[in-house]
Amino acid sequence: MVLTRRAMLTGGSLAIAGLVGCGEEKEKANSGAVDDVTYVTGFNITGQDSFVFAAIEHGWYRDAGLTVKVVPGVGTRGNLQRLKEGNAQFAVIDLTGGLLEINTGTFTDFRVFAAIYQSTVSCIVALPAANIHAPADLAGKRIGYSEGGVNKTIFPAYAQLAGLDESTVRWVALPPPSIRAALVAGQLDAATEIVVGRPAVEAAAKQRVTMLPYSDVVRDLYGNALGASTDLIRNNPGLVRRFRDATLRGLRWTIDNPDEAGRIMARHNPTYRAEVAAAEVRETVTYVRGNAPHVGHLDEARTNRCIALIQGIGLIKPGLTPDRVAAFDLAPQT
Known part of the structure; x- marks a missing residue:
């Protein structure tokens, strides 16, 4: 300590x-x-x-x-x-x-x-193959997350305001260092991320990614x-x-x-x-x-x-x- x-x-x-x-x-x-x-x-x-x-x-x-x-x-x-x-x-x-x-x-x-x-940077990120372009597209998808991470914690607020039934999401818990790798390897449809992490994700994936920022629907956080x-x-x-x-x-x-x-x-x-x-x-x-x-x-x-x-x-x-x-x-x- x-x-x-x-x-x-x-x-x-x-x-x-x-x-x-x-x-x-x-x-x-x-x-x-x-x-x-x-x-x-x-x-x-x-x-x-x-x-x-x-x-x-x-x-x-x-x-x-x-x-x-x-x-x-x-x-x-x-x-x-x-x-x-x-x-x-x-x-x-x-x-x-x-x-x-x-x-x-x-x-x-x-x-x-x-x-x-000054505003939340939480988001969901997906590769093009997942065909995710809007919150509704997350239904039935495998989303990687880390236990205790705020992206997962406040997802119910995002889902509710975006009109998505949260229960339709298939959550996959992973250690923090493994999430991006699992997404790039195709083991996930999407993952919790931060919008400012786009360059690193795209560099690892070697392609453009789709990001769904929570701030688009959850204002003033x-x-x-x-x-x-x-x-x-x-x-x-x-x-x-x-x-x-x-x-x-x-x-x-x-x-x-x-x-x-x-x-x-x-x-x-x-x-x-x-x-x-x-x-x-x-x-x-x-x-x-x-x-x-x-x-x-x-x-x-x-x-x-x-x-x-x-x-x-x-x-x-x-x-x-x-x-x-x-x-x-x-x-x-x-």
């Missing part, structure tokens, strides 16, 4: 910790002390994760007094388990998936604090966000801010410099092709920027609308409030 020295300190209450000013945090970051943290990606390590490697290579984490170990994620539920067990300090959490986990009571001791994507345990947020908000700022700096730089970001990704992950990573970065730009005033923006009113939408189709019980899923006091202001 990877622990940080500061991350596990039990300082004062959240209110007291909130009094720590930016100047004091900079002093800590520049004191020469370094905090080792583990960051879990959303799902595997793909081109969309180039921004964290950019922040590492450019020294922005070092400047913040951090060294960051990047490990591949396994979807929202698995990532939340890692936070709960203390095996990671920060993880990518799909905000909608997080709400559904809170609703069931499985995972409740976490909060997101900065949005990566945030996508991935940066998350941490409530203990870390309560006891060490300064560490969260330092990680947040360095990470978002990497994200801003990456969407402005996709080709160089792709090369950085390939240097840190030699099996990944730089041009594929760069193409994936370009796919993320509209999702990162959205209509938000700045990168990472997390809005309480919009989060409330997300909750209302999911509650309206019966996926969560009444009473869940935005502060149960997000630490808005730690959300970036610029």
Whole structure:
């Protein structure tokens, strides 16, 4: 289990910790002390994760007094388990998936604090041979998914709003690294994916693919966000801010410099092709920027609308409030 020295300190209450000013945090970051943290990606390590490697290579984490170990994620539920067990300090959490986990009571001791994507990037992908062009075409099809992945978790909302009978889908559970390979090999008709993963899927399949984005029918849902345990947020908000700022700096730089970001990704992950990573970065730009005033923006009113939408189709019980899923006091202001 990877622990940080500061991350596990039990300082004062959240209110007291909130009094720590930016100047004091900079002093800590520049004191020469370094905090080792583990960051879990959303799902595997793909081109969309180039921004964290950019922040590492450019020294922005070092400047913040951090060294960051990047490990591949396994979807929202698995990532939340890692936070709960203390095996990671920060993880990518799909905000909608997080709400559904809170609703069931499985995972409740976490909060997101900065949005990566301003809208959901969940989708279903299929090769041309499957003859899938619309949600109705998924009836009777074999769809690969990973247990705990948000694409499967929120599929009922997508199906309901798209007019598809979810019970007609034949789900095939697979480990995260196996899903794309199984799709390309023809062992599946379709698979859960992210829309920004199109270049990597097409590179593996060597042909164009069909994607059915959830955002076409499920409106106003945030996508991935940066998350941490409530203990870390309560006891060490300064560490969260330092990680947040360095990470978002990497994200801003990456969407402005996709080709160089792709090369950085390939240097840190030699099996990944730089041009594929760069193409994936370009796919993320509209999702990162959205209509938000700045990168990472997390809005309480919009989060409330997300909750209302999911509650309206019966996926969560009444009473869940935005502060149960997000630490808005730690959300970036610029």
